[in-house]
Structure formats: C-alpha cells, structure tokens
Amino acid sequence: FGVWAPGEEVAKLTFYGLYALQHRGQESAGIAVSDGDRILVYKDMGLVAQVFTENDLAVLTGKIAIGHTRYSTTGSSNWANAQPTLRSTDNGTLALAHNGNLTNTGDLAERLFKSSGDAQNHLHATTDTEIMTALISLEKSGSVEANALSILPTLQGAFSLIFMDENTLYAARDRHGIRPLVIGKLETGWVVASESAALDIVGASFIREVEPGEFIAIDEDGLRSHHWTTPEPRGCIFEYVYLARPDSVIDGASVYATRLRMGEHLAEKIRKQFRDGEIDVVMPIPDSSRPAAMELALKL
Numbered sequence: 001f002g003v004w005a006p007g008e009e010v011a012k013l014t015f016y017g018l019y020a021l022q023h024r025g026q027e028s029a030g031i032a033v034s035d036g037d038r039i040l041v042y043k044d045m046g047l048v049a050q051v052f053t054e055n056d057l058a059v060l061t062g063k064i065a066i067g068h069t070r071y072s073t074t075g076s077s078n079w080a081n082a083q084p085t086l087r088s089t090d091n092g093t094l095a096l097a098h099n100g101n102l103t104n105t106g107d108l109a110e111r112l113f114k115s116s117g118d119a120q121n122h123l124h125a126t127t128d129t130e131i132m133t134a135l136i137s138l139e140k141s142g143s144v145e146a147n148a149l150s151i152l153p154t155l156q157g158a159f160s161l162i163f164m165d166e167n168t169l170y171a172a173r174d175r176h177g178i179r180p181l182v183i184g185k186l187e188t189g190w191v192v193a194s195e196s197a198a199l200d201i202v203g204a205s206f207i208r209e210v211e212p213g214e215f216i217a218i219d220e221d222g223l224r225s226h227h228w229t230t231p232e233p234r235g236c237i238f239e240y241v242y243l244a245r246p247d248s249v250i251d252g253a254s255v256y257a258t259r260l261r262m263g264e265h266l267a268e269k270i271r272k273q274f275r276d277g278e279i280d281v282v283m284p285i286p287d288s289s290r291p292a293a294m295e296l297a298l299k300l
Contacts, residue, residue, distance in 0.1 A: 001014050001017035001018055001021060001066065001067045001068075001097075001162070001191070001192070001193045001194070001198055002014075002064075002065065002066040002067070002097070002162035002164065002169050002171065002191070002192040002193070003017070003064070003065050003066075003169070003186075003189060003190070003191050003192075003202075004063065004064050004168075004169040004189045004190045004218045004219070005063065005186055005188050005189025005190070005191075006063040006188070006189065006220075007063070007188055008063075008186070008188055008189060009057070009061075010033060010060075010061075010062055010063060010064060010065035011031055011033050011057045011060035011061070011062070011065050012057050013065070013191075013202045014031050014033075014065040014066070014067040015031065015048065015052055015057055015067070016201050016202050017067060017191070017193055017198040017201065017202055018031070018048045018067045018068070018069050018198075019048050019049065019201070020195075020197050020198040020200070020201040020245075021069055021193065021194055021195060021197075021198050022047060022048055022069055023243075023245060024069055024071060024099070024194060024195075024243060025068075025069035025070040025071035026047055026069070026071065027045065027070050027071060027072055027077045027082075028043060028044065028045045028046065028051070028069070028070045028077070028079070028081075028082035028083075029043065029044070029046065029047065029048045029051040029052070029067070029068065029069050029070070029082070030042065030043025030044070030051075030067065030068050030070075030082050030083055030084050030097075031043070031052070031060060031065055031066070031067040031084075032065065032066050032067075032084040032086065032095035032097075032164070033060040033061065033062040033064070033065045034062045034063065034064045034065075034093075034095075034164060034165070034166045034167070035061060035062035035063065036062070036063060036166055036167055037166060038093070038166065039086065039093045039095050039164070039165075039166060040059075040060060040062075041084055041086050041095060042056055042059075042060060043068075043079070043082040043083070043084070044079065044082065045077075045078070045079055045082065048069060064164050064167070064168075064169050066084055066095060066096075066097050066162050066163065066164055066169070067084070067097065068082075068083035068084050068097035068098075068099075070082055070083055073101050074101060074102070074105065074126075074127045074128045074129075075125060075126040075127035075128075075129075075130075076126065080124060080125045080126070081125045081126060081127050081130075083096070083097050083098065083129060084096055084097045084163075085097075085124075085125070085129055085130055085133040086133075087133050087134065087136070087137035088137065089136070089137045089138075089144055089147065089165075090140070091142060091143045091144060091147075091165075092143070092144050092165040092166050092167075093165060093166060094133060094136060094137050094144050094147075094163060094164075094165060095163060095164050095165075096129065096132070096133045096136070096161060096162075096163035097161070097162045097163065098128075098129040098132065098159055098160070098161055099158075099159070099160045099161075099179045099181075099194055100157065100158030100159040100160055100174065100178060100179045101128065101157050101158050101159075102128040102131075102132070102155055102156060102157040102158075102159060103156045103157035104154075104155070104156040104157065105128045105131060108128070108131050108132070108135060108154065108155070109131050111135065111154070112131055112134055112135055112138070115135075115138060128157075132151070132155065132159075135151045135154070136148050136151050136163075139151055143165075144163075144165040144168075144170075145165075145168065145170065145217060148163070148170065148172065148215075149215065149228055152172055152215065152228045152229070153228065153229060155174070157174065157178075158174055158176070158178035158179050158236070159172070159173070159174045159179070160172075160173050160174070160178075160179040160180065160181040160194065160210070161173075162181075162192050167219055167220075168217050168218065168219040169190070169192065169217070169218040169219070170215070170216065170217050170218075171183075171192045171210055171215070171216045172210075172214070172215045172216070172228065173210045173211065173212055173213065173214055174212065174213070175212055175213040175229045175230065175231055175232050176212055176232055176233060176234035176235070177209075177211070177212030177213075177231070177233050177234065177235060178234060178235065178236045179194070179236065179239075180194055180195060180209065180239060180244070180248075180250050180251075181193070181194060181209065181210040182194075182195065182196050182199065182206060182207075182208070182209050182210065183206075183207045183208055183209070183210060183216070183223075184196075184199035184202075184204030184205060184206055184207060185204060185205045185207050186202070186203065186204050186205075189218075190218045190223060191204040192210070192216070192218075195244055195245055195248040195250075196248045196249045196250075197245045197247050197248045200247075206249075209250075209251065211227070211231060212231040212232065212233045212234075213227045213228060213229040213230060213231040213232070214226070214227050214228070214231075215227070215228045235250075235251060239255075240253075240255055240258045240259065240262075241259070241262070241288065241289065241292075242286065242288050242289070243288075246259065246288070246291065256291060259288070259289075259291040259292045259295075260291055260292065260295045261295075262292040262295075263291065263292035263293060263294065263295030263296035263297075263298075263299065264295055264296075264299055266292070266296050267295070267296045267298075267299030267300050268299070270296075270300065271299075271300065279300050281293055281296055281297040281300065
C-alpha cells in the first residue's frame with residue numbers, strides 16, 4: 001500500500017490500507033514515511049494491529065508513505081526480512097515494498113556482487129526484495145527513478161512494486177501482471193495498493209489497475225506513467241482462488257463472482273462425468289474456496 005497525500009495523516013491511511021490487506025500476509029508489517037527531507041521506517045513481526053500503536057503512527061508524519069504485510073516466500077520469517085526495505089543512494093533514499101517472487105535471484109545476486117565487491121557484506125536480509133533494493137540503490141543512472149528504470153528490465157518473475165524516495169511515490173508491475181496493483185484517487189492525493197478493497201477503506205476512488213509492464217510516478221506535478229517493457233498479460237488464477245479478498249476486483253472481474261462461476265463450471269463438468277449416483281461436496285478450508293464449493297453443491 002502506498003499513498004501520496006500532503007497534509008493528510010499518511011501513516012494512518014497506510015495502517016488502514018494494510019489492515020484491509022492483512023489476508024495477504026500475517027507474519028510482519030511495516031510502514032515507511034517521508035516528510036520531504038528524510039524517510040523513517042517502522043516494522044516488526046506480527047499482525048498490523050499488533051505492530052502499530054496510535055503513538056507509533058503519530059510519530060510517522062509526512063506526505064508520502066508505503067506499507068507492507070509479509071507472507072514469506074523467499075527468505076525466512078524474521079525481522080530482518082520484514083518490509084519495506086530501506087537503502088541510501090547517491091541521489092536520495094529508497095524505501096521499497098514488493099509483492100511477488102523473482103525467478104532469477106541467483107543471476108541478480110551475481111550481478112550485485114560483481115558491481116560492488118563488498119555488496120555481500122551489506123545485504124541486510126535474505127530475500128529477493130533485498131537484492132532488488134540493493135541493485136537499485138547502487139545503480140549509477142542518476143535519480144532513484146532512473147536507477148529503478150535501469151534495473152526493472154533485469155528482473156524476471158512476479159513483482160508488483162511500490163517504492164519511494166523523499167519526494168515521489170513510485171509503482172511498477174512486471175510484464176505479465178502476475179500480482180495485482182491498483183490506483184486510487186483521494187481528494188488530496190493518490191493511493192496505490194495490491195487490491196481495490198484497500199482503496200475502499202481509506203475512501204479512495206478506484207481509477208484503474210497499474211498495467212502489466214507499467215511504471216508510474218506520483219509527485220506534486222501529479223501522476224505520470226509509461227511502459228518500461230512490452231506488456232505480456234498472464235495473471236494468476238491463485239489470486240481468484242485463494243489470495244484476494246472476495247470484495248476486490250481484479251482485471252475488471254469481481255473475485256466473489258468469479259469464485260461462484262468456478263463452482264458452476266465445475267458442476268457442469270461433474271454432471272457430464274458422473275451421471276448416476278449421489279455426489280458429495282466437501283466444504284473446504286480456507287473460507288476463500290467455500291463460495292465455489294457452495295455453488296457447486298447447489299448446481300449438483
């Protein structure tokens with residue numbers, strides 16, 4: 001979750017946004033905030049409501065914030081691997097939050113070690129996100145934005161990114177758009193989030209999805225965007241089956257309605273294969289699979 005909204009309580013907005021996205025990760029949570037001069041990060045192990053108190057949020061003042069809830073895939077579940085990551089660069093500070101999995105982490109690590117002899121000693125975590133952050137921070141293209149645009153084409157796999165420097169909020173999505181990312185509008189600013197449900201909780205209006213292969217930047221001049229690569233949309237069925245909230249919309253489709261249609265189509269297939277006899281339907285755990293199972297039972 002990321003927000004650019006001068007004059008607003010951006011940390012509190014991010015807290016609510018992360019609360020709406022808690023289902024995507026329950027191991028750790030973190031928020032980074034910029035006041036235009038410096039970036040502060042607060043993160044810890046646990047659920048969003050456990051990590052942050054009112055006092056914590058009151059200290060995190062600024063005009064830009066990004067947040068993250070983690071479900072560990074690459075790297076173990078510990079404090080060092082919690083996000084957002086933080087790095088200094090030659091032209092400002094970089095804070096980054098990542099949803100997805102890179103498939104060429106080994107190649108990226110080799111590139112990192114070749115470009116900086118002591119880079120291995122300065123890796124603060126054991127995730128693909130940390131390697132990505134280090135590569136962007138050490139790139140010599142110029143600004144944080146230029147560095148990121150130089151590194152993005154080297155990344156393979158799934159990545160939806162929200163990151164920032166002291167004055168600008170950025171977002172980028174891999175060429176396939178495997179993990180969701182949406183843009184919302186506040187009266188006084190902008191929001192970028194993994195799911196549309198996180199826009200609802202902060203009162204942001206849904207504008208559109210970040211397109212596969214798109215890079216966006218939000219600052220005092222507004223929102224600008226371009227494609228850093230040629231889009232090759234693929235998507236991920238797991239978002240509809242398990243990961244996403246039922247009240248979210250992905251690629252124009254209601255997650256809940258999609259789950260119902262899955263049950264209907266499965267029922268049609270089963271009736272063709274098993275014409276005689278009684279068919280039992282098991283109501284599964286997690287809850288995300290139950291609408292499809294219930295619709296399957298009704299159609300049978």
